[in-house]
Amino acid sequence: MIYFLSDAHLGSLLVKDKRAHEKKLVDWLDHVKADATVIYLLGDIFDFWFEYKTVVPKGFVRVLGKLAELTDAGIEIHFFIGNHDIWTFGYLEKEVGLIVHKKPYTVKLGNKNFYLAHGDGISANDHGFKFIRKIFHSDTAQKLFRLVPAQLGQNFGYNWSKNNRLKHQEYDSKYLGEDKEPLVLFAKKHIQEYGVDFMIFGHRHIALDLQLKENKRVVILGDFVKQFSYGVFDGGNFSLEYFGSEQ
Numbered sequence: 001m002i003y004f005l006s007d008a009h010l011g012s013l014l015v016k017d018k019r020a021h022e023k024k025l026v027d028w029l030d031h032v033k034a035d036a037t038v039i040y041l042l043g044d045i046f047d048f049w050f051e052y053k054t055v056v057p058k059g060f061v062r063v064l065g066k067l068a069e070l071t072d073a074g075i076e077i078h079f080f081i082g083n084h085d086i087w088t089f090g091y092l093e094k095e096v097g098l099i100v101h102k103k104p105y106t107v108k109l110g111n112k113n114f115y116l117a118h119g120d121g122i123s124a125n126d127h128g129f130k131f132i133r134k135i136f137h138s139d140t141a142q143k144l145f146r147l148v149p150a151q152l153g154q155n156f157g158y159n160w161s162k163n164n165r166l167k168h169q170e171y172d173s174k175y176l177g178e179d180k181e182p183l184v185l186f187a188k189k190h191i192q193e194y195g196v197d198f199m200i201f202g203h204r205h206i207a208l209d210l211q212l213k214e215n216k217r218v219v220i221l222g223d224f225v226k227q228f229s230y231g232v233f234d235g236g237n238f239s240l241e242y243f244g245s246e247q
Contacts, residue, residue: 001035001232001233001234002036002037002038002039002040002109002234002235003038003231003232003233004039004040004221004232004233005028005040005041005042005045005221005224005230006041006043006045006080006201006202006222006223006224007042007043007082007203007205007222007223007225008021008025008224009045009047009084009161010022010045010047010059010060011047011048011057012047013161018059021225022059022062023062024224024243025063025224026062026063026066028224028243030066033070036075038075038078039070039077040078040116040200041077041078041098042080042082042116042118042202042221043081043082043083043084043120043202044082044083044084044085044118044202045079045082046060046084047085047161048084049085049086049087050087050154051091055150056091057154058154064095067096068095068097071098076099077098077099078098078099078100078105079099079100080102080117080118081101081102082120082202082203083118083120083121083203084161086102105117109233109235110236111235112197112236112238113195113198114200115191115198115199115200116200117200117201118201119183119203119220120203122182122183173205175208181204183199183201183204184208184210184218187199187216188218191212191216197215198218198219198238199217199219200218200219200221200231201220201221202220202221202223203220204220205223205225205226205227206222207222207227207240208222209238209239209240217238219238219240224243229241229242229243230242230243
């Protein structure tokens with residue numbers, strides 16, 4: 001089986017019980033490890049992640065250990081940076097065994113072709129977000145941020161994320177409709193051009209599996225904060241599932 005999950009936002013200041021939240025993701029990894037051949041983590045697994053030269057964010061020991069256990073067992077795990085966990089510079093690859101993607105990725109799985117991406121920066125109208133995103137991806141900005149003491153940097157990152165989430169929480173939980181949803185519009189425009197059967201995204205915190213023309217589909221994975229949704233592909237069929245409902 002091939003699994004897809006996004007937007008766990010581990011460490012978020014908006015999650016009351018961070019230990020229970022982390023444990024639920026560990027439980028999910030335990031749940032899928034029996035038959036998983038590949039796992040795709042499509043961004044914002046961490047609410048804020050910035051690696052200094054000799055320091056990584058405090059916490060997440062159980063999740064990182066479980067991911068390392070699975071990669072050591074031969075399960076391929078792909079980690080896509082989101083707009084909250086952009087700043088990974090080798091630790092997740094070297095210590096945990098993840099395959100890190102900083103750009104969208106196209107791959108054939110079973111008898112289908114997939115376009116995989118977190119999904120941020122796609123809306124042509126969101127100029128403010130695109131400006132911030134450009135700064136966050138800037139090598140110069142990242143080098144300057146490393147000069148900030150780690151504790152101050154972490155506090156800034158988590159508080160920025162909290163304020164941003166509160167500011168956009170209504171948008172983030174509402175499907176805008178087939179004619180307005182940015183990721184759906186992007187898929188409609190490009191799915192034929194890219195020659196894929198599925199376009200799968202995270203980012204929007206809505207669970208959506210929408211069939212387009214010629215049996216092509218766009219999927220938004222929801223989140224692992226409130227919905228605990230994820231995708232499953234068995235080589236021929238794809239479905240959205242909800243962790244807890246099958247237990």
